Amino acid sequence: xxxxxxxxxxxxxxxxxxxxxxxxxxxxxxxxxxxxLATFRFADDVAPxxxxxxxxxxxxxxxxxQIRDQIQQTLTARSMTSTDAAxxxxxxxxxxGTWAKNAQTAMDGGINGKxxxxxxxxxxQQVIFQGSAQVTWYSSMDPALEIEKAVSAILxxxxxx
Numbered sequence: 001x002x003x004x005x006x007x008x009x010x011x012x013x014x015x016x017x018x019x020x021x022x023x024x025x026x027x028x029x030x031x032x033x034x035x036x037l038a039t040f041r042f043a044d045d046v047a048p049x050x051x052x053x054x055x056x057x058x059x060x061x062x063x064x065x066q067i068r069d070q071i072q073q074t075l076t077a078r079s080m081t082s083t084d085a086a087x088x089x090x091x092x093x094x095x096x097g098t099w100a101k102n103a104q105t106a107m108d109g110g111i112n113g114k115x116x117x118x119x120x121x122x123x124x125q126q127v128i129f130q131g132s133a134q135v136t137w138y139s140s141m142d143p144a145l146e147i148e149k150a151v152s153a154i155l156x157x158x159x160x161x
Contacts, residue, residue: 022149026131026157032121034129034159039083040075042068043093043120066144067094070151071117078158090128091120098137111137115150131157 028034071092072082095116112134119129131154135146 022133022135022153024131024133024153024157026129026154028129028157028159029126030159032128032159037080037089037119039081039085039088040090040092040119041083041085041088042071043091063096063143063147066147067096067115067151070148071155074151074155078155086122088122091122091125093118093120113137113146115147115154117151117154129158131155 071094076082095118096113097116098111098113113136114132114134116130116132118127120126121128133150133154135150137146
């Protein structure tokens with residue numbers, strides 16, 4: 001049922017950080033005609049990401065809004081329309097997880113982070129697309145820029161519409 005495509009992107013950071021790899025993975029239902037998805041809405045049950053040990057506590061409350069905004073901007077650029085209507089073609093949810101790589105990297109600010117984006121068929125709640133991006137987070141990185149890169153990389157894995 002699902003096809004797999006993956007890619008990796010090297011992002012240039014400050015000399016202190018070096019190069020971090022953004023790893024993406026996507027699965028989708030090949031029976032779905034993604035070209036017919038014209039409208040989307042966000043799931044009501046998306047909880048804001050929790051603050052991981054060693055992560056910036058003042059950033060976490062903003063992440064949910066920034067992720068939604070970036071998803072909306074990216075899908076709008078693909079000619080999809082955001083709606084609050086119950087009859088949207090697809091329902092979108094997302095989840096964020098973080099964990100320390102090890103004790104040393106946690107002290108240095110190196111936290112693994114992963115963003116998952118799910119497209120659900122509205123009536124059955126069946127997942128028709130699931131994409132994820134994983135990166136090691138360092139305190140010198142710009143959270144908004146990393147969200148933009150992660151969302152863009154995940155949604156680039158969507159079948160053409």
